[in-house]
Amino acid sequence: MTTNAKKKRIRQKPEERLAEILDISHKMFVEKGYEATSMADVAKQIGIVEGTIYRYFKTKKDVLISVLERWYNDALADYTHNLAGITGVKNRLHFMIWHHLNVLKAEPALCDMIVQHVRVGIDYEATKIFELNKAYSSNVDKIIKEGIQNNTFRSDAPITLIRDMIYGGVEYHAWRYVTGRSNRLDVDSIADQISDVVYRALLNTDNKGSGQPRQNDNSAILAKLEQLEQKLDKLS
Amino acid sequence: MTTNAKKKRIRQKPEERLAEILDISHKMFVEKGYEATSMADVAKQIGIVEGTIYRYFKTKKDVLISVLERWYNDALADYTHNLAGITGVKNRLHFMIWHHLNVLKAEPALCDMIVQHVRVGIDYEATKIFELNKAYSSNVDKIIKEGIQNNTFRSDAPITLIRDMIYGGVEYHAWRYVTGRSNRLDVDSIADQISDVVYRALLNTDNKGSGQPRQNDNSAILAKLEQLEQKLDKLS
Amino acid sequence: MTTNAKKKRIRQKPEERLAEILDISHKMFVEKGYEATSMADVAKQIGIVEGTIYRYFKTKKDVLISVLERWYNDALADYTHNLAGITGVKNRLHFMIWHHLNVLKAEPALCDMIVQHVRVGIDYEATKIFELNKAYSSNVDKIIKEGIQNNTFRSDAPITLIRDMIYGGVEYHAWRYVTGRSNRLDVDSIADQISDVVYRALLNTDNKGSGQPRQNDNSAILAKLEQLEQKLDKLS
Amino acid sequence: MTTNAKKKRIRQKPEERLAEILDISHKMFVEKGYEATSMADVAKQIGIVEGTIYRYFKTKKDVLISVLERWYNDALADYTHNLAGITGVKNRLHFMIWHHLNVLKAEPALCDMIVQHVRVGIDYEATKIFELNKAYSSNVDKIIKEGIQNNTFRSDAPITLIRDMIYGGVEYHAWRYVTGRSNRLDVDSIADQISDVVYRALLNTDNKGSGQPRQNDNSAILAKLEQLEQKLDKLS
DNA sequence: GATGAATGAGTATTCATTCAT
DNA sequence: AATGAATGAATACTCATTCAT
Numbered sequence: 011m012t013t014n015a016k017k018k019r020i021r022q023k024p025e026e027r028l029a030e031i032l033d034i035s036h037k038m039f040v041e042k043g044y045e046a047t048s049m050a051d052v053a054k055q056i057g058i059v060e061g062t063i064y065r066y067f068k069t070k071k072d073v074l075i076s077v078l079e080r081w082y083n084d085a086l087a088d089y090t091h092n093l094a095g096i097t098g099v100k101n102r103l104h105f106m107i108w109h110h111l112n113v114l115k116a117e118p119a120l121c122d123m124i125v126q127h128v129r130v131g132i133d134y135e136a137t138k139i140f141e142l143n144k145a146y147s148s149n150v151d152k153i154i155k156e157g158i159q160n161n162t163f164r165s166d167a168p169i170t171l172i173r174d175m176i177y178g179g180v181e182y183h184a185w186r187y188v189t190g191r192s193n194r195l196d197v198d199s200i201a202d203q204i205s206d207v208v209y210r211a212l213l214n215t216d217n218k219g220s221g222q223p224r225q226n227d228n229s230a231i232l233a234k235l236e237q238l239e240q241k242l243d244k245l246s
Numbered sequence: 247m248t249t250n251a252k253k254k255r256i257r258q259k260p261e262e263r264l265a266e267i268l269d270i271s272h273k274m275f276v277e278k279g280y281e282a283t284s285m286a287d288v289a290k291q292i293g294i295v296e297g298t299i300y301r302y303f304k305t306k307k308d309v310l311i312s313v314l315e316r317w318y319n320d321a322l323a324d325y326t327h328n329l330a331g332i333t334g335v336k337n338r339l340h341f342m343i344w345h346h347l348n349v350l351k352a353e354p355a356l357c358d359m360i361v362q363h364v365r366v367g368i369d370y371e372a373t374k375i376f377e378l379n380k381a382y383s384s385n386v387d388k389i390i391k392e393g394i395q396n397n398t399f400r401s402d403a404p405i406t407l408i409r410d411m412i413y414g415g416v417e418y419h420a421w422r423y424v425t426g427r428s429n430r431l432d433v434d435s436i437a438d439q440i441s442d443v444v445y446r447a448l449l450n451t452d453n454k455g456s457g458q459p460r461q462n463d464n465s466a467i468l469a470k471l472e473q474l475e476q477k478l479d480k481l482s
Numbered sequence: 483m484t485t486n487a488k489k490k491r492i493r494q495k496p497e498e499r500l501a502e503i504l505d506i507s508h509k510m511f512v513e514k515g516y517e518a519t520s521m522a523d524v525a526k527q528i529g530i531v532e533g534t535i536y537r538y539f540k541t542k543k544d545v546l547i548s549v550l551e552r553w554y555n556d557a558l559a560d561y562t563h564n565l566a567g568i569t570g571v572k573n574r575l576h577f578m579i580w581h582h583l584n585v586l587k588a589e590p591a592l593c594d595m596i597v598q599h600v601r602v603g604i605d606y607e608a609t610k611i612f613e614l615n616k617a618y619s620s621n622v623d624k625i626i627k628e629g630i631q632n633n634t635f636r637s638d639a640p641i642t643l644i645r646d647m648i649y650g651g652v653e654y655h656a657w658r659y660v661t662g663r664s665n666r667l668d669v670d671s672i673a674d675q676i677s678d679v680v681y682r683a684l685l686n687t688d689n690k691g692s693g694q695p696r697q698n699d700n701s702a703i704l705a706k707l708e709q710l711e712q713k714l715d716k717l718s
Numbered sequence: 719m720t721t722n723a724k725k726k727r728i729r730q731k732p733e734e735r736l737a738e739i740l741d742i743s744h745k746m747f748v749e750k751g752y753e754a755t756s757m758a759d760v761a762k763q764i765g766i767v768e769g770t771i772y773r774y775f776k777t778k779k780d781v782l783i784s785v786l787e788r789w790y791n792d793a794l795a796d797y798t799h800n801l802a803g804i805t806g807v808k809n810r811l812h813f814m815i816w817h818h819l820n821v822l823k824a825e826p827a828l829c830d831m832i833v834q835h836v837r838v839g840i841d842y843e844a845t846k847i848f849e850l851n852k853a854y855s856s857n858v859d860k861i862i863k864e865g866i867q868n869n870t871f872r873s874d875a876p877i878t879l880i881r882d883m884i885y886g887g888v889e890y891h892a893w894r895y896v897t898g899r900s901n902r903l904d905v906d907s908i909a910d911q912i913s914d915v916v917y918r919a920l921l922n923t924d925n926k927g928s929g930q931p932r933q934n935d936n937s938a939i940l941a942k943l944e945q946l947e948q949k950l951d952k953l954s
Numbered sequence: 955g956a957t958g959a960a961t962g963a964g965t966a967t968t969c970a971t972t973c974a975t
Numbered sequence: 976a977a978t979g980a981a982t983g984a985a986t987a988c989t990c991a992t993t994c995a996t
Contacts, residue, residue: 060971065977070970179407182411191371200407257959492980493981499981530981536966640911650887650891651882651886653886676883757992766957769959
């Protein structure tokens with residue numbers, strides 16, 4: 011009953027403890043990076059002991075994944091709702107891209123960690139992040155399909171590839187920003203450009219007899235010419 | 247009179263030794279991965295001591311970078327030559343993409359190392375890899391500019407972004423293959439699709455009806471015909 | 483059923499573990515020298531793994547410094563007490579020198595390490611060793627000042643320099659012993675000689691003929707007599 | 719006979735090569751310190767190759783020792799001549815101390831190397847440095863003996879110890895300067911003070927019946943009183 | 955005399971994770 | 976539930992020196 015200088019064992023509700031671990035980890039991962047943050051650091055910051063963290067998480071990477079999942083889940087929380095309120099294939103595409111860029115811009119460090127530490131993991135595809143991402147990016151597929159349905163987009167649109175070009179393109183373009191090498195990322199402009207590119211690439215042109223189709227025929231002619239050339243080459 | 251365990255000091259020409267180190271390192275990095283390969287392993291495999299490697303390279307990462315540079319340099323060696331022989335904006339774009347996919351397909355492990363170990367480094371932009379890459383991908387820019395010049399492409403084509411969408415898209419799409427999670431990568435199909443998407447997205451639609459697509463291909467055809475004519479001239 | 487090689491995890495109180503590490507390190511440093519003692523050696527000797535040592539010390543040098551601090555602290559533990567019981571400037575000086583020589587004589591190897599490894603360090607002056615030493619050697623200053631106060635010593639005695647000549651002289655003289663090149667160190671004789679030299683060098687000679695030497699000793703004698711008187715008082 | 723870009727083998731007279739090695743080594747040792755200077759550095763600086771150095775010196779430490787010997791020899795070159803021109807025991811002592819301080823002040827880094835790297839070596843006493851030093855410091859002995867001869871100094875002067883107190887004191891005092899921690903060293907003042915201390919400590923006082931001798935008697939009285947005190951203590 | 959490629963030995967340190975208390 | 980002491984595994988790098996050419 012005397013005053014004891016020793017650490018007081020503060021027992022907390024599991025959920026609170028869990029949230030606390032995630033909060034502090036999140037903060038420290040962002041501040042110092044994943045690798046530079048030690049479990050001891052995190053524990054000390056919370057005022058607990060390493061072992062305690064391991065009652066809640068199996069490994070350090072689990073902590074990271076949980077942090078990222080929680081954040082990613084929140085980051086993707088209301089886009090569905092917002093997307094629902096947007097009409098027009100192009101607008102909807104634009105929104106998806108714009109939203110994704112905003113996510114990158116808001117938490118570049120966490121995005122980087124997904125790329126660097128989670129997506130490379132052999133078990134990535136068992137991850138909730140993967141699931142979230144799949145669901146998230148599948149919206150692009152849906153939008154394109156909608157576009158095909160209503161004849162805005164041509165029926166042979168390479169959906170998967172377009173999706174990859176969007177997300178890959180965004181990621182590639184934002185790379186310097188995400189890794190902290192640049193501090194400029196013009197979300198609006200990029201979203202405009204990408205959605206425009208996609209829109210133009212998929213636009214249905216069958217209805218007016220002009221344009222591209224003939225295009226293809228020309229390339230066939232070119233191929234033929236090349237064959238001729240080769241034959242001539244052999245002659246000489 | 248039995249086998250003598252004493253190491254014989256074998257003196258070799260620096261270039262040969264260097265090549266040897268790069269060869270073995272290359273092999274082992276691909277086989278076991280960068281981190282799992284120890285300098286001691288490499289040295290033993292060559293039949294020298296670790297210290298010798300450090301006469302040629304400052305750090306292990308330097309070895310990796312040299313391996314990658316050498317390979318990447320070779321991988322990009324003749325594409326310029328080949329590209330020169332290809333006419334038509336679309337064909338040229340297609341070739342660039344197709345070539346890049348082939349590079350990825352041929353050495354997925356090395357590509358992965360560039361992404362995982364080199365591109366994340368703070369000094370990446372001082373790397374020869376970076377330079378090679380810049381020169382390499384700038385060809386896409388050039389091709390698009392050519393397309394704009396001859397009115398195939400619209401003048402407001404977002405060049406940089408297209409480049410990012412191409413390379414980002416390729417990388418994103420090939421990700422599972424590069425990381426060894428998939429063993430299928432349909433180079434031709436992807437190249438077709440991406441180049442088609444890009445082509446369509448950039449196509450100049452300003453001209454009335456007949457317009458410039460035809461013009462474009464006509465000029466390519468004309469160019470080809472000129473070449474043919476020249477060859478015929480030589481024959482006679 | 484034979485001896486099981488598996489290490490049993492023995493948990494110990496931090497203070498005990500710490501002391502154990504210091505004890506063994508002390509022993510091995512003295513026996514083999516600092517550089518020739520590897521952390522692995524120390525750990526094995528204790529029956530723990532290297533990592534455990536690093537829970538208690540940041541670096542190997544930290545271990546050394548701690549060993550030296552602990553020892554030096556003990557070595558200087560009761561000299562203050564003893565010094566207090568000694569009267570007469572000369573006797574007090576003599577004691578300081580004699581004591582220092584004893585410290586050197588008792589642990590020449592550790593003294594050597596202070597000189598070789600600690601005092602050369604750029605951060606020596608942030609060391610507890612430095613502090614201890616400062617406090618320790620400042621006694622010489624005090625004694626000289628006392629001597630000046632009671633007119634035994636001349637008022638222009640170069641205090642700092644005398645201190646340096648004492649400690650430098652001792653160190654220089656004991657050098658061969660400390661470095662193990664000689665095994666003879668006549669503590670009493672050296673202490674006598676040095677204190678005598680200092681005493682003579684500082685003696686106040688300003689007073690005419692009879693003067694202050696006598697005065698000095700007289701005051702010491704008077705002080706002593708007063709003490710005696712007090713004791714006699716207590717007896718009665 | 720054609721221009722050859724390969725390194726020209728410049729053959730030099732051995733003495734010149736030797737001097738060159740010593741010059742460059744000297745320079746680099748002073749600039750970067752002994753340990754931080756690699757043989758490769760030195761060789762490159764000269765424009766030769768490591769192996770060549772080893773044709774002139776057996777080990778790196780040999781190079782250091784030669785550098786130091788050469789320098790030390792020069793530094794002590796003319797002091798004998800100058801000393802010869804100085805009369806009076808005190809003046810001569812003062813000169814020795816002053817000269818030594820000047821040596822320290824001129825090349826603190828080299829002095830430090832003698833202390834750190836040469837004097838600790840097991841073979842120090844086989845060194846020319848040791849010899850030089852012995853010859854050098856023996857002058858102090860001689861001067862004191864001269865003083866004794868002409869009755870300036872008392873006949874029981876502790877010669878060796880005085881020498882140690884001089885050199886040890888100087889070294890101790892100059893420590894911070896020599897190790898680069900301080901950039902102030904008041905040569906004249908220190909030389910004055912030390913020589914004065916020594917002079918006073920050794921001064922012959924027998925001729926005038928006053929002073930110190932009685933002094934000693936007093937301490938005998940004190941000792942007696944202490945004995946009395948102890949007896950009284952036992953009584954109580 | 956010179957070269958310079960090759961040697962070789964040596965070890966401190968980190969930290970996620972475990973498990974006895 | 977919490978503690979926190981102990982584990983353990985793993986390796987890049989340096990450079991004085993040698994010796995085959």
